Amino acid sequence: MALQGVILDVDGTLVLSNxxxxxxxxxxxxxxxxxxxxxxxxxxxxxxxDQVIPQMVPGLTDEEGDGKAISERRKELIINHYGPKLEPANGSRQLILKMKDAGLKLIIASSATSQELEVLLKAAQVDDLLDEATTSSDAEASKPAPDIVEVALSKLQIEPNQVLMLGDTPYDIKSAAAAGVGVIAVRCGGFDDAQLAGAIAIYDDPADLLAHYADSPPNKTR
Structure with a gap:
C-alpha cells in the first residue's frame, strides 16, 4: 500500500546527539x-x-532513589549543557521539508521527555516543522519496547503497513518491528550496518536518503 506517514526518531537521526x-x-x-x-x-x-539505568547499575530504577535522581540530572545536563551545543544531522531540515511537500503525515516517536525534545528539535533546526510527537510520558516502557511507536500509530490513525519509521539504532528497529512498522535507518547515529541489519534500507544520513528519495526505500542497503 502507498506510504502515508513517517514516524521520526530524533536523537542520532535528525540531530547528532548520541x-x-x-x-x-x-x-x-x-x-x-x-x-x-x-x-x-x-x-x-x-x-x-527506564532501560539504561538498571543495565548500568542493577537494582536502580528511574522511579525512586538514586536512579530517579540520576535520571533527573541527566535530563538537566541535556537541556542546559549539552543540548544547546548540538548540531543537526546532515540534511535533516531538507528531508523533513521534502516529506511534508510529498503530503506525508509526520510524527516524532522519541524516548526523550517533552522538555528535552524541545531542545533537540531546535538543535536539529526542525522545531518549526514538526509539532506532533510521542514522548516518554506517553508510554509505559521506552524503546526497544513498541509502546512509543504504537502510540504514534494511534495518533497518526494510519495502518502500520502504510507507515515507515526513520531511525538510527537497533532499538528503533526492534520497537518498530514489534508494532508492524518497517524502518529506514541512518548511520549518523554511530551504529554500524550489522547492528542495523533489521532495517529495510540504510543510508549515511538524512541528506543521503534525500539524494535517493525517488527510489527509496530500495531493496538493498547502500
Whole structure:
C-alpha cells in the first residue's frame, strides 16, 4: 500500500546527539558516586532511561532513589549543557521539508521527555516543522519496547503497513518491528550496518536518503 506517514526518531537521526547523551549519563552517574564508562553506556543510547539505568547499575530504577535522581540530572545536563551545543544531522531540515511537500503525515516517536525534545528539535533546526510527537510520558516502557511507536500509530490513525519509521539504532528497529512498522535507518547515529541489519534500507544520513528519495526505500542497503 502507498506510504502515508513517517514516524521520526530524533536523537542520532535528525540531530547528532548520541555521544552527548552517553556523556550526560556518565556525568549524571558520577554525580551520585557511580562510575559508568562512556564505552559501556554508548551502545545503549536509543533506549530510554527506564532501560539504561538498571543495565548500568542493577537494582536502580528511574522511579525512586538514586536512579530517579540520576535520571533527573541527566535530563538537566541535556537541556542546559549539552543540548544547546548540538548540531543537526546532515540534511535533516531538507528531508523533513521534502516529506511534508510529498503530503506525508509526520510524527516524532522519541524516548526523550517533552522538555528535552524541545531542545533537540531546535538543535536539529526542525522545531518549526514538526509539532506532533510521542514522548516518554506517553508510554509505559521506552524503546526497544513498541509502546512509543504504537502510540504514534494511534495518533497518526494510519495502518502500520502504510507507515515507515526513520531511525538510527537497533532499538528503533526492534520497537518498530514489534508494532508492524518497517524502518529506514541512518548511520549518523554511530551504529554500524550489522547492528542495523533489521532495517529495510540504510543510508549515511538524512541528506543521503534525500539524494535517493525517488527510489527509496530500495531493496538493498547502500
Amino acid at each position: 555521544d552527548a547523551h552517553a556523556q550526560a549519563w556518565v556525568d549524571a552517574f558520577a554525580a551520585f558516586g557511580y562510575e559508568v564508562p562512556f564505552e559501556q553506556v554508548r551502545p545503549l543510547i536509543g533506549m530510554g532511561g
